[in-house]
Amino acid sequence: EAQVTQNPRYLITVTGKKLTVTCSQNMNHEYMSWYRQDPGLGLRQIYYSMNVEVTDKGDVPEGYKVSRKEKRNFPLILESPSPNQTSLYFCASSLSGGDGNTIYFGEGSWLTVV
């Protein structure tokens, strides 16, 4: 079954404690990205990756890092989380140059920073 899997699904953490949200896809997709969802703002892209070792900033990259060492994995790293990073995070993957309707989303990760 085609899947984008995120972990953890729910996390409460404290300010400044580094955390990683993992994302894995089993579809051999080249393109992966991270979005955050905030009330009244919809989803905004944080970072994206076009292939292994190729990443770039999206619209709201501040406070985040990513890496793409393997095609299937695209972890989101918060080196020093702050309360304004409390949000719902979605990982997405798609075929490179796909037609858009092949974008698959993970189930989402609820992150609370206190």
Add this chain to the structure above:
Amino acid sequence: GEDVEQSLFLSVREGDSSVINCTYTDSSSTYLYWYKQEPGAGLQLLTYIFSNMDMKQDQRLTVLLNKKDKHLSLRIADTQTGDSAIYFCAEIDSGGYNKLIFGAGTRLAVHP
């Protein structure tokens, strides 16, 4: 930059039709989408329309696209309580790699 706008709330009676509206700015978008998010759940792709189409129907869902006005709408016929959710309009960013530009989401409340 590109922007997608939609109203934040819509309340309808069960059995009535719901119409959720959206405006977008990127006239070169090739695809426009409607996603559904139920409470506490992830995103579900409901339907999409290619930019050379004016209308697409899929069971209870009808998508209308007015390219001149850059206006997209989603009509849900015979709205049920299970349709209560947040509905996001989104367009493909013509300058990005399958990057989606989302609206803020319309919360649809269905009451008896």
